[in-house]
Amino acid sequence: MISVSSLVHEYDGVRALDGVSLDVADGEFVAVAGANGSGKTTLVRHFNGLLEPDAGDVRVNGTPVSDDLVAARASVGMVFQDPRDQFVAGTVREDVAFGPENLGLPREEVEERVAAALDAVNMTGRGDDLLSRLSGGEQERVAIAGVLAMRPDHVVLDEPFTGLDQPARESVLDRLDALHAAGTSLVVVTHDLRDVFERADRVCLLSDGRVLADDPPAEVRDRLSAASVRDPC
Template structure:
């Protein structure tokens, strides 16, 4: 079966040739398959967010090839927009509506759907994420966990089958982390493709089909979580959570 994404030798450099040149990605090659739960981990500055932005078509690489379902990404941007949704680390940055319902409706409206179809999708997304009672609330009054639930609701309302989450546990308390993990478990059970970028493996590793370690813009490891952790080096800046939690299956806060 053809990969959902096929990435070959991606390079991204900022301030090339200057005194402050930074190689954010260096020869990254990766395949991502439909329905896979892929966990990408690495220390701050490893290149995780840059890779996410390139996958989503929001940033161009300097070199390399990126295919979506076998076709160059820049030729299928319309299909990509309907298929893929992003959850940014700063959930407030994604809020566009005056109410929770308006925020969820924003994406479906931009797809050109009828008013009735938009409302049906909003209702379904509110129910799926347990936000019906927040329908008329201002999004900025929600808790951190609820804001991320809202972001997922907007993506589901658009019919997206692939979700990328960038550090989804950042700045959340325990209840917020649990809310996000419940969403992640639901997405996995529904067969969605989930690409999750985090250094907090102890919270979510149990759900992963595959673990990739990114270090200074280079993929150092790629494989089954337990096998990758067995080869883990301290220099990558990623902690093996099994030292505190036991097995990979134990590494979740649910």
């Protein structure tokens, strides 16, 4: 469970989040949508302590993130906007193994986690591939595998479809469906709700650092334009 309460974030005195409250229950699929600059990335970077609140409270499984950064980062896996930003190795296998290796897990468990994570993103047998030779969609899936290998309770994806063509987009969506079905909670940040709208349990609309709506998709439709988000249907 991720619980955000009255969160305020300022960059050099400029308010990017202005009292945001939001809960993500275990197993839930929440879409966070809003115009450029509405505060989406700033919000999710608080979920695992990449940013510190200027006011308000962010808890993961009941514990304030700032009290236990290691626990928050184990529980909340983050897939960043450009997957290349999070690669740390040359090959698919080395990259996906990096997180579990840093947990100090035995070699067999690392191998088992890497195999399961690659399987989950449909990249079985691609461990020796060079990351630099993968397509954008494949890179996105490897970034997701790197997060899955940490076995997080929640996976947060910031604009996961940027630059992907329709087949790559569908392949990532398939993987998200499988994760959701397996009980992982998902937070997908997007300015484009296409394909996500009907999958989400809830849509949180941000506008100028405030929550404009946080409801099931059918109930937020009439507020999409106020948040400068295009109706996907």
